[in-house]
Amino acid sequence: MSAHYPIFLVVAPLMAALVIAIIARERPGLCPPLAAIALTASLWSAAGMLCRVLAEGPFSYHIGNWPPPMGIAYEVDHLNALVLVAMAAVALINLITTRQAVASDFTGREGYFYALYLLFCAGTFGILVTGDAFNLYVLLEITSISGYALVGLGHRDAALASLNYVFMGTIGASLYLLGVGYLYLITGTLNMADIFSILPRLFGSKVVVAAFVIAMTGLFMKMALFPLHGWLPNAYSEAASPVRSLIAPLTTKTMIYVMVRLGLYVFPPDFTFNHLLFAKVVVWVAAAGIVCASVLALSQTSLRRMLAYVLIAEVGYMVGGFWLGNRMAITGAILHIVNDAAMTLCVFLAVGSFTHQLRDDRFATLKGCFRRMPWTMVVLATAGLSMIGVPPTCGFFSKWYLIGGALTADHWGLVAALIFSSLVNAVLFFRVFEIAYYEPFADPHQEHRPALSYAEAPATMLAPMLFTAAGLVGLGLLTGRIVTHIIDAAIPAAIL
Amino acid sequence: MKRLGLLAVILFGALLVYGTTDFPDWGDPSSPAATHLSPYYIQHSLHDTAVPNIVTAVLADYRGYDTMFETAVIFTAGLACLFLLRVFITPKETEASGLYRHRATGITLRIGQGGRLPLGTREFERIDSQWVPYDLIIRTACSLVLPFIQLFALYVVAHGHHSPGGGFQGGVIFGAALILFAISHNLRTTLKAMPEKRTNILTGTGVLIYVGTGVLCLLLGGQFLDYAALAGLLGVDPVMARSHGILIVEIGVAIAVMAVMVSLYYNLASAGHMDEGL
Amino acid sequence: MNTLLTLKPLLALLPPLGLPLILSSCRSPNVREAWTFGAALTMFAVIASMLPAVWAGQCLEFTLVQVLPEVSIAFRVDALGLLFALVSSSLWIVTSLYSVGYMRGLNEHSQTRYYSFFALSLAAAAGVAFSANLLTLYLFYEMLSFATYPLVTHHQDQEARSSGRKYLLYILGASIGLVLPAMLIVFHLSGTLDFTAGGILAGKAGTGQVTVLLVMLIFGFAKAAVMPLHSWLPAAMVAPTPVSALLHAVAVVKVGVFSVLRVITGIFGTGLLAELNLGTMVAAIAAVTIVAASLIALSQDGLKRRLAFSTIGQLSYIVLGAALLSPSGLTGAMLHIAMHAFGKITLFFCAGAIFVATGKKYISEMKGIGWRMPLTMGAFFIGALSVIGLPPCGGFISKWHLVLGTLEADQIVFLWVILFSSLLNAAYFLPIVYQAFFCHPEESLFERQVQEAPRWCIVPPLFTAAVSVILFFHPQPFLHLARMATRHILGGF
């Protein structure tokens, strides 16, 4: 069994999605448990793969028993095993937490919702584990199409936001496909490891340069790097809350993983970081993106829109960190993929809890929420502190590596941008906390205050949320181990 | 905005031109793409899978996993349209708003929201609100052509091993046949022949055949989608098992594609109401 | 110095984290307060139990978790840390007593929240005291910032809101904007963050880098209220008085100066600073703050605001003492943490007692109050003496050492600063006492009915005033610890 974990990981949700789609109308009650079982299986496989990688090192799985590059191979190494565990856990936790919200937001079509949800997850897991550049494109599209559909059925202007997302996403994916085509043209293969071994002979070729720039630009589009972020704020804020807390942690982070994979294991790191001016330009773009997104976040009036811009800034963190090209910064970027997924999940679950209980998440509605929904606020506060970067939450430690890496590279622009964004995040979150903390009091000493009804979310929603919040601290405390045992091995030894 | 867009397009075009100057010439048989990996397929696929059509062999076997997800993509698209457009509130049989024509006299009635049919539904038939004249020639011609199209679709699926064709192509042709039926008659007639529920089940089943074959290989001790593992079950040698395996998954693909085509058409044409359209 | 691996530093943090107990008994105030006392007493007992070992020259260490490959969350109890922890934990007991009187006397709302966050703040303060490296210190420093926010804004009205904003803006802005990058740069330069007696930057950073880092860290720990990052402290006085008393005279602000002390001694190292002649720069910054704060205090009419500006000045004494880099200066700085704490908390207790009994906040309204509330004003007088630095109060001992320190460092100008500012201290405290007692009966603003505040508001200031006096005669526990710490830092003199 354990030899087949890589395939099990992807096929379990895929099969469950098919079965759910068939029984969706007749047996809607069966769908959520089935989905939960499938994702548990995925999480189990992901964890098993991580254990195996830690014990034996990277391994691969040849689908159809065709050795690469003839067939498609799944390559499991430290990098994707780590990200996989995080993503699988995020998907499962979100599934469990949002069950009530799904029932009320998607009445009558829960079954189809869960099928699309699982397809989205299967695609994401596949992207993370595949070792074939074209296979990645197919999986990317399955993720995107299910994502478009899930976003499209949300708040009022969701369809418009989703169509915009379709346009940007398709351009991004097409550019990636074109880049892969260029690589195929010049190397004759689609297998990532094979391309990696052939490319050093072709450094001088303009085709390689074009392939690199095109594919990376496509990915930047998909990950909403400023200024290619246009689709994200609307798509995330118009999506229904269970969808938001699924795609927000998964989509952009998966794309960043692909960027890391491409930059380190498809294009040789030497080419990625030193051969072109590209890396330097991207770091500055990321720094500018962090600053601009943070400033834009300040002007939003609802929690979810504010968070959408915070997310864009976080994308800038990871992109900037990765393209600095030194070990510490790349460590930070990879660590932040995991941490940001957890933080984003946590914060959007809290937002989901507000929208589910209060039917709104504009700042004005949040008045007195520390009293009305204390536990949800605890979750939001933990996630907020993590996004600000307060120890011992995990957000601090990835920022630690990112800033450390920027210092190593003497890139003061990025250091300043990261610090600035932390400060802005502090302002953003404390503004929310302040609103939630102060209640419309007439007189502070008055014994009988206007009663705000207690509106805490049900325990089935709260428990996983609190677990996630605790996980933020746990991840933070585990940073040392994650870095020494996993991320160090995930970065090629040539990078110092 | 437009200027910025123009600039972006020009820059992008320039980048493509820049890359293209280093391309090998078009049709050059010694380019890397022609010499690195593809010779293996050309020289070994017949030997490995007993399928003369190399494209089919690569599609369904060497890169069968891609194809599985390709089927899943089309399945997702069908599901997505269903999810986005389908209106799940179905009016009761008796409360039907819309236009009705008395079969005998040709008088047309409009029934408003919550209304009922005056007599039993036998005497009235529902017609589309944007009424298209009844055209005997088109209907008859299409009905005549349809079986041949469907037969051809089956041929394309079955003969994918030896000639251009396969599950996708066959599935699309089959789906097109049904859509032609829907266009030449109307949506309700098609829905009677091919109910929505059936397309939904077929969509899932088609992909499930593909994935299930993969899982079956896994259960029989091979790798996922390693059709050679089916040899024992099919009673042939591993190479022929691959050939048969390819056929099995192609059938699955054909079913899925056909059902999705029809389902997409249903949803898009009727805006999710499943009563009338086009 | 021997090191001893033990759980005790961690244990010391645990009692205040008995939050669930406090929260769970929110329906019965008596039980809730009992838990608070239990936590306070246990914490004090654990901290005191470490005294003998430290006294014997040992150093208690405990690593909680290796959170980064090179840095861990670790605790180390040395003389300096223990001194600070002893002061804050002992005063917590007293303040808890006072809180009961004050909060019940004014019938405040949300008392459970108040006690919970109070406990959390104390845990954070102890964590700062016992931190073995800069990261741990930063962690607890931030925790303290967040835990005190609900206390500062306890009233939840418009005034509290704007003060709370200011509070967070200064404290959090400075710590994220300055301390965090400075910490990373230090780590980048030296590869470690452990507090080491000789500093960790010697030979690893250029003069320019050290100067920039020093400025970033001194101002970054905005809780030390070095000007110009001081104005959060007067604003924070909207808090209930026990909060002002313990947090803004002892825990929070002392955490600030304690962090500065730690950074100067453990990160830069006195040797490096002396070599680059940077001590004088810091001392000059502190001196400006001392004089300016004292001058501003003169003009304040609100009693708590005057106390706040006095605190700003007194905190800079500690920074000044450390920046002198001389043995007596350091000893004086550490002693001043303790001595000023006992003096200033007395003053705050008294201010609170006056507010509870009469509702008066302004000094101009307090003429003749001495005869109505003799105990309170008596305690106030002793506290004022201690803060001014006159015998027979503890404040004298620390100021004495500071003065000695300026002489040892051969920086006479700072001697004059200290003396001048003491004069100013007298000028802003003594008139209050004078007005309270020596005014014509017809000028007295108080009717005969006015009485002393409730018992639990009176006993604590009397007790701390008494301790202030006792510390003058028996400064040994603190003096000894301070001397040990100094010896450790300077490598034995």
Add this chain to the structure above:
Amino acid sequence: MTTAGYINLIIAKYNYWIYIVLMCIGLWAMIAKRNLIKKIIGMNILQTAIILFYVSIATKKGATLPILGHHDAGHFVDYATVINPLPHVLMLTAIVVSVATLGVALALAMKIYNRYDTLEEDEIHARVRES
């Protein structure tokens, strides 16, 4: 390079130039057109351009279809005589993907039309601002 060199460059890669032009047309339509359906058409042109590009890679001058006869069994075929099958396989997938994207895009456009009664972007934005 001489003029003749340029002409050779253009002639030798003319399929590739065509795909570049198609791709730019598609991209331009997606950026500049204000009608959502036109944008969707632009998206399809973009995807088709990529398909043309891939298929162009597969060509070999003078080679035939990648379908072997049974007489080819048992010996290795000269691969220069058969075109490269792999890009065709990939493009089968890409076609399906573009059909799927098109389907979803049309479904979304339909929802948008139902909501705003128009497919012109400017009018839609005006409606959004109104509400």
